[in-house]
Amino acid sequence: MTDAARWLLPSMLDHRAITDAVCAPLTDQKAGKRWWIAVLVALGVTGIGAIAVGVSLVYGPGMWGNNSAVVWGFPIANYVWWIGIGNAGTLISALLLLTRQTWRNAINRFAEAMTILAVSIAGLFPILHLGRPMYAYWLGPYPSTMGVWPQWRSALVWDFWAILSYLLFSLIFFYLGLIPDLATLRDRPGDRRWRRIWGTFALGWQGTPGQWRSHQRLQRTMAVIATPLVCSVHSIVGLDFAASLMPGWTESIFPPYFVVGAYFSGFAMVVLLALVIRSTLHLEGVIRPNHLDAMAKMLLAAGSIMLLSYGSEWVSSLWTGEAADLRFLQFSFTGPYSGMTYGMILGNCLMPQLFWSPALRRSVPVLVLVALGVLVGMYFERILILCNTLSIGYEPTMWTLYVPTIVDGLILFGTGGLFVLLFLLLSRVIPLVPMYEIRELAETAR
Amino acid sequence: MTALALGSFAHEAAFREAAAQAEDAGRRIVGLWSPMPIELGDIGEETAQPIAWIAIAAGLLAAVGFYGFIWWTATQAYPFDSGGRPLHSWPVFLIAPIEFGALAAGIAGMIAFIVRARLTRLHDGAFDLVEIERASSDRFVLALACDEGEDGAAVIRLLAEAGAVHSRVVTR
Numbered sequence: 001m002t003d004a005a006r007w008l009l010p011s012m013l014d015h016r017a018i019t020d021a022v023c024a025p026l027t028d029q030k031a032g033k034r035w036w037i038a039v040l041v042a043l044g045v046t047g048i049g050a051i052a053v054g055v056s057l058v059y060g061p062g063m064w065g066n067n068s069a070v071v072w073g074f075p076i077a078n079y080v081w082w083i084g085i086g087n088a089g090t091l092i093s094a095l096l097l098l099t100r101q102t103w104r105n106a107i108n109r110f111a112e113a114m115t116i117l118a119v120s121i122a123g124l125f126p127i128l129h130l131g132r133p134m135y136a137y138w139l140g141p142y143p144s145t146m147g148v149w150p151q152w153r154s155a156l157v158w159d160f161w162a163i164l165s166y167l168l169f170s171l172i173f174f175y176l177g178l179i180p181d182l183a184t185l186r187d188r189p190g191d192r193r194w195r196r197i198w199g200t201f202a203l204g205w206q207g208t209p210g211q212w213r214s215h216q217r218l219q220r221t222m223a224v225i226a227t228p229l230v231c232s233v234h235s236i237v238g239l240d241f242a243a244s245l246m247p248g249w250t251e252s253i254f255p256p257y258f259v260v261g262a263y264f265s266g267f268a269m270v271v272l273l274a275l276v277i278r279s280t281l282h283l284e285g286v287i288r289p290n291h292l293d294a295m296a297k298m299l300l301a302a303g304s305i306m307l308l309s310y311g312s313e314w315v316s317s318l319w320t321g322e323a324a325d326l327r328f329l330q331f332s333f334t335g336p337y338s339g340m341t342y343g344m345i346l347g348n349c350l351m352p353q354l355f356w357s358p359a360l361r362r363s364v365p366v367l368v369l370v371a372l373g374v375l376v377g378m379y380f381e382r383i384l385i386l387c388n389t390l391s392i393g394y395e396p397t398m399w400t401l402y403v404p405t406i407v408d409g410l411i412l413f414g415t416g417g418l419f420v421l422l423f424l425l426l427s428r429v430i431p432l433v434p435m436y437e438i439r440e441l442a443e444t445a446r
Numbered sequence: 447m448t449a450l451a452l453g454s455f456a457h458e459a460a461f462r463e464a465a466a467q468a469e470d471a472g473r474r475i476v477g478l479w480s481p482m483p484i485e486l487g488d489i490g491e492e493t494a495q496p497i498a499w500i501a502i503a504a505g506l507l508a509a510v511g512f513y514g515f516i517w518w519t520a521t522q523a524y525p526f527d528s529g530g531r532p533l534h535s536w537p538v539f540l541i542a543p544i545e546f547g548a549l550a551a552g553i554a555g556m557i558a559f560i561v562r563a564r565l566t567r568l569h570d571g572a573f574d575l576v577e578i579e580r581a582s583s584d585r586f587v588l589a590l591a592c593d594e595g596e597d598g599a600a601v602i603r604l605l606a607e608a609g610a611v612h613s614r615v616v617t618r
Contacts, residue, residue, distance in 0.1 A: 015481060015584035141519065149519035153528050158541045165545035169552045176556065180582070184481070187579040203565040206572055207581050211563040212483040214497055218559040221498040222552055225505065229548040236541060439482040443458045
C-alpha cells in the first residue's frame with residue numbers, strides 16, 4: 001500500500017466519487033432535521049451571549065468579576081483561549097503543506113475555517129474589555145484632530161495588529177484554497193442561484209496549467225509566510241504577559257509555550273470537528289482512522305511538550321528563590337484555584353498520554369474525551385495564568401480572589417454558540433474538504 | 447473556420463500521455479484543463495515564479511514603510527514619554543510592521559495571482575464547451591487544433607489511442 005492509499009478508502013480513488021461525496025451535502029441534499037435543530041440551539045445560545053454582551057455594554061464592566069487586582073479576568077482569558085484555537089488552523093495547514101504531509105488534505109479546509117471563526121470571536125474580547133468599545137478605533141493610526149497617535153509600546157496595540165493581520169491573512173489563505181472547489185460547485189447541476197454565487201467567487205477559474213501553477217506558487221509562498229506569522233501572533237499574546245514584571249509572568253518561555261499551547265488546543269478542536277464532519281457529512285471515505293491516529297499523535301506530542309513547559313515554569317520559580325515566585329507556586333498548588341491547576345495537568349498532560357496506545361488513538365469515544373479534556377484544560381490554564389498571578393502579586397494589600405459572574409459565564413457560553421452557529425452555516429455553503437487536493441492524493445494512491 | 451479536437455480523460459497518466467503524443471506528432475495544443483494541479487513540463491503557460499517575489503517584495507516594502515511611519519508618529523508627530531522609555535523603542539516598534547508586512551505580502555500575492563492566472567473573467571469562450579464543466583470535477587481535457595481542411599479524424603484517433611474516454615471535433 002502506498003503512503004497516499006492509507007488516507008483514502010479505495011472507493012474514493014475515483015475523482016467522480018470524491019466530488020460527489022464532498023459536494024452532495026451542498027448541492028444534492030437539503031439540510032436535515034438534525035442540522036436545523038443544531039442551528040436553532042446554537043442560535044439560542046448565541047442570543048443568550050448577545051444579551052449578556054448587551055448587559056455589559058449598558059451597565060459597564062462592573063457586571064463582570066474583574067476587580068481592582070484581577071483586572072483582566074474572563075474577557076482576556078476568553079481572548080487567549082479563542083485565539084489559541086484560531087492559531088491552529090492556519091498553522092496546521094501551512095506547516096503540514098510545507099512538510100508535505102499528504103494527510104493534511106482531509107483536515108486543512110475546516111481547520112482554516114475554524115481559524116477564521118475563532119480569531120473573529122477572539123477579537124471581540126479585547127474590544128469588549130476596553131470598557132468603552134465604541135472607542136476601539138482609537139487603536140488604529142489615523143490623523144485625528146488632536147494630533148494623537150497610538151502608543152506603539154502598548155501590548156494592546158500589538159494585539160490589534162496581530163489579530164487584524166492574522167485574520168485578514170488567514171481569510172486570503174482560506175479563500176485561495178477555496179477557488180478551485182468553488183469552480184467545481186459552479187459547474188455541478190443544482191440550484192441556479194447558488195451556482196451563480198459560487199461562480200462569482202470562483203472568479204472564472206478554469207483549471208488550466210498556468211492557473212494551477214500560479215495557485216500552487218502562491219499557496220506555498222503564503223504557507224512560508226503564514227508559519228512565522230502564526231508563531232508571532234501567539235508569541236505576541238505571550239508577550240502581553242511576559243513583558244510585565246508580575247510573578248509567574250516574567251518568563252522568557254512564555255512566547256514559545258503559548259505557541260505550543262495554541263497549537264495544542266486548536267488541534268483538539270480540529271479532532272472534534274473532524275469527528276463531527278466525518279459522521280454527519282458521511283465523509284468516512286476521506287477522513288480515515290489513519291487521520292484520527294495521526295491527529296492523536298499530534299495531541300500526544302503537544303501534551304508532552306506542555307508537561308515539559310509547565311515543569312520548566314515550576315522549576316524556574318523554585319530556582320529563583322524569589323519570595324513572590326515561591327508564594328505564587330504554593331498558591332497555584334494549594335490555593336483556592338488549585339482544583340483548576342490539577343484539572344489543567346489532567347486535561348493537558350495526563351489524558352493525552354492515553355494515545356501511547358494505538359487502539360486508543362483510533363477510538364472515537366477516547367478521542368472525544370481527550371479532545372474535550374484538552375480544551376477544558378487549556379481554558380483552566382488561561383484562567384490560571386491571569387488569576388493566580390493577579391490574585392497574589394507583590395503587594396499584599398491588593399491580594400484578592402477573582403470570582404466570575406453569571407454575565408462572564410454567559411458571554412463565554414454565547415461565543416461557543418456563535419462558533420457552532422457559524423460553522424453550521426458554513427457547512428452548507430462551502431465544501432469542508434478540499435476536493436482538488438483529495439484528487440491529487442487519489443492520483444498518487446492509484 | 448477553425449476546428450478543435452477535444453479529448454476528455456479520466457486519469458492524469460492518460461492525459462499526460464496524450465499531451466506528450468500530441469507534441470511529438472506536431473499538433474498544436476490549444477488548451478489544457480484539469481481538476482487538480484499538474485505539471486506538464488514546458489507545455490502550458492508561463493512560469494508563476496514572479497508571484498512569490500511580488501509577495502515578498504510587497505511585504506518587505508510595507509514592513510519598512512510601516513516602521514518608518516511608527517518612527518515618525520512616536521518621535522516626531524507625537525513624542526510621548528512612557529515611563530522613561532526611549533522615544534525610538536525599536537524592539538517593540540518591530541512587532542506591528544512584521545504583522546503588517548505579512549498581511550501586505552498576502553494581499554499583493556493574491557493580486558499578482560489574480561492577474562497572472564487571468565481570473566475575474568466570469569464569461570470566457572472556454573465555458574461554452576461542455577467538457578470544461580467536468581474539467582473542474584473529474585475529467586482532464588485536452589484541446590488540439592486541427593490542420594486546415596482536416597476533418598479531425600486523425601486527431602480523434604490520436605486522442606482515443608492515448609486513452610480518451612470521450613472525444614469530439616468542434617468548429618468555431
